[in-house]
Amino acid sequence: xxxxxxxxxxxxxxxxxxxxxxxxxxxxxxxxxxxxxxxxxxxxxxxxxxxxxxxxxxxxxxxxxxxxxxxxxxxxxxxxxxxxxxxxxxxxxxxxxxxxxxxxxxxxxxxxxxxxxxxxxxxxxxxxxxxxxxxxxxxxxxxxxxxxxxxxxxxxxxxxxxxxxxxxxxxxxxxxxxxxxxxxxxxxxxxxxxxxxxxxxxxxxxxxxxxxxxxxxxxxxxxxxxxxxxxxxxxxxxx
Amino acid sequence: xxxxxxxxxxxxxxxxxxxxxxxxxxxxxxxxxxxxxxxxxxxxxxxxxxxxxxxxxxxxxxxxxxxxxxxxxxxxxxxxxxxxxxxxxxxxxxxxxxxxxxxxxxx
Numbered sequence: 001x002x003x004x005x006x007x008x009x010x011x012x013x014x015x016x017x018x019x020x021x022x023x024x025x026x027x028x029x030x031x032x033x034x035x036x037x038x039x040x041x042x043x044x045x046x047x048x049x050x051x052x053x054x055x056x057x058x059x060x061x062x063x064x065x066x067x068x069x070x071x072x073x074x075x076x077x078x079x080x081x082x083x084x085x086x087x088x089x090x091x092x093x094x095x096x097x098x099x100x101x102x103x104x105x106x107x108x109x110x111x112x113x114x115x116x117x118x119x120x121x122x123x124x125x126x127x128x129x130x131x132x133x134x135x136x137x138x139x140x141x142x143x144x145x146x147x148x149x150x151x152x153x154x155x156x157x158x159x160x161x162x163x164x165x166x167x168x169x170x171x172x173x174x175x176x177x178x179x180x181x182x183x184x185x186x187x188x189x190x191x192x193x194x195x196x197x198x199x200x201x202x203x204x205x206x207x208x209x210x211x212x213x214x215x216x217x218x219x220x221x222x223x224x225x226x227x228x229x230x231x232x233x234x235x236x237x238x239x
Numbered sequence: 240x241x242x243x244x245x246x247x248x249x250x251x252x253x254x255x256x257x258x259x260x261x262x263x264x265x266x267x268x269x270x271x272x273x274x275x276x277x278x279x280x281x282x283x284x285x286x287x288x289x290x291x292x293x294x295x296x297x298x299x300x301x302x303x304x305x306x307x308x309x310x311x312x313x314x315x316x317x318x319x320x321x322x323x324x325x326x327x328x329x330x331x332x333x334x335x336x337x338x339x340x341x342x343x344x345x346x
Contacts, residue, residue, distance in 0.1 A: 030333055032333060037334070043325070060328050061327040061330075064325050099254065099298060100257050126301065126302070
């Protein structure tokens, strides 16, 4: 029988300062809530808004898969691997930080905010060679269906992470049902509503709400608003 | 906890620049005192020389190294808790340490 965990939008930890407006789903930095630590290998799910021209200065990471998904605006990424990339809405970036990387992330927009999802997934192996990937998403692939853009192996539509994890997007423009097959046994799916309203197994979800579903191989949902965009993060529940 | 009621931490990791950041973060945190070791040998020596509440295993430390550290702690009957540190910076550090020591306080 499927197991559910519901995270309502306003249950997330909200921090606001002169450069960052951040809503944290799970404990992060000095926010500590033992009941909000992770969903399987998904450890961080922050919905961040960077003020114009502001951002995260140079700082290190290691042994974490870090995915950034701009929802509007653009980020400028620089790292000590020699990458300098602007990542705009409709693109994503992945850092497999492995044996160590230093980077900065700033809002590339000088007059407007940039909103992006910052997602961290525990890696399946330690100390791998760091890698950076920027991927332009093929919008058509997500029209009225859930389609993967993150996977353990890269292909033309997906960027790779160092974990048996997948991330899928779906942009729906009419009321309909959808089905999702969990990618491998033992994984769970964390469904985040970027916009619109959906329903999964009787649980209605609005923008910013999330539902973690585990101990099942598949689930179905219903789009109940004229338009909706959803993100599914499919991760091992034990790792 | 030991000295001055601070949590005494040793962070072992092999990336010097990242470990310097970790050193700064540990010592800027109220109630923590932190040392770093940049090699397994150095870490084992420091565990012998000083009593730590926790040892953070950072970048470069392999599962085999962790087994060696765990065996050394057990052999010397040290009170040191092993904490695997992920992420390399401030994002998870406080959570990782608090998870171990707040759980201890509740036992």
